[in-house]
Amino acid sequence: MSQHSKVAIVTGAGTGVGRATALVLLREGYRVVLAGRRQELLDQVVAEAGSAASRALAVPTDISDPASVRVLFARTTEAFGRLDLLFNNAGANVPGVLLEEVTVEQWQRVVATNLTGTFLCTQEAFRIMKAQDPRGGRIINNGSASAHSPRPNSAPYTATKHAITGLTKSTALDGRKYDIACGQIDIGNARTPMAARLATGVLQANGTIVPEPMIDAEHVANAVVHMASLPLDTNILSLTVMATTMPFVGRG
Numbered sequence: 001m002s003q004h005s006k007v008a009i010v011t012g013a014g015t016g017v018g019r020a021t022a023l024v025l026l027r028e029g030y031r032v033v034l035a036g037r038r039q040e041l042l043d044q045v046v047a048e049a050g051s052a053a054s055r056a057l058a059v060p061t062d063i064s065d066p067a068s069v070r071v072l073f074a075r076t077t078e079a080f081g082r083l084d085l086l087f088n089n090a091g092a093n094v095p096g097v098l099l100e101e102v103t104v105e106q107w108q109r110v111v112a113t114n115l116t117g118t119f120l121c122t123q124e125a126f127r128i129m130k131a132q133d134p135r136g137g138r139i140i141n142n143g144s145a146s147a148h149s150p151r152p153n154s155a156p157y158t159a160t161k162h163a164i165t166g167l168t169k170s171t172a173l174d175g176r177k178y179d180i181a182c183g184q185i186d187i188g189n190a191r192t193p194m195a196a197r198l199a200t201g202v203l204q205a206n207g208t209i210v211p212e213p214m215i216d217a218e219h220v221a222n223a224v225v226h227m228a229s230l231p232l233d234t235n236i237l238s239l240t241v242m243a244t245t246m247p248f249v250g251r252g
Helices: 016-027 039-048 050-055 066-080 104-129 155-178 217-229
Strands: 007-011 031-036 056-060 085-088 137-142 180-188 238-242
Touching: 007 016, 007 066, 007 104, 016 031, 016 039, 016 050, 016 085, 016 217, 031 039, 031 066, 039 050, 039 056, 050 056, 056 066, 066 104, 085 104, 085 217, 104 137, 104 155, 104 180, 137 155, 137 217, 155 180, 180 217, 217 238
Parallel strands: 007 031, 007 085, 031 056, 085 137, 137 180, 180 238
Antiparallel strands: none
């Protein structure tokens, strides 16, 4: 199937990696449904797409709410008739909170967005992808470098991102019979509003505060689009895109 007839949903599309990925997908000819909490941010991204905006649909969505997720996927099939790509990108964090001081409400909010929201979207994607003709599709989960190694004081975020790795593998396995491929992209220091604090200095495991190098979010978007461009009999199960000199590989 030509990418010019493919349909994608991007969650967290109003800012950061989601915004960049939605714009690159539109540039590559996809029809793109942009999901996020704030309509005004989604509308801004659609406006940035220029002539490609006619292939974009902004759907305000709370991915932690099953009813909101059902509306998102129903509007996608109503508008475009199918679904070929789901990029589970939306995420939440409570950075810099001591483990023993994380509130139950903070924990539940991060779990509801990062893990439950990804599961709910994946479930709806399965229901569409296994029934459509041509059958199948691809799901890409945003894992983060925190799916491998934690930062200090990041228990809720790190726990959910480790869980995303398990969900990715289960999705890849359970999707085989439906021609659904699933992979994970783990990102280290993309220049986004959520990660902006890293450039000014962030706590390291040895207790020092160190600025960290950043990369443009469009490099991540291009990697997502490459994963999506592969035929469904080929899958990148795990891909790490990171600032080359960030303190991740080795001992800092």
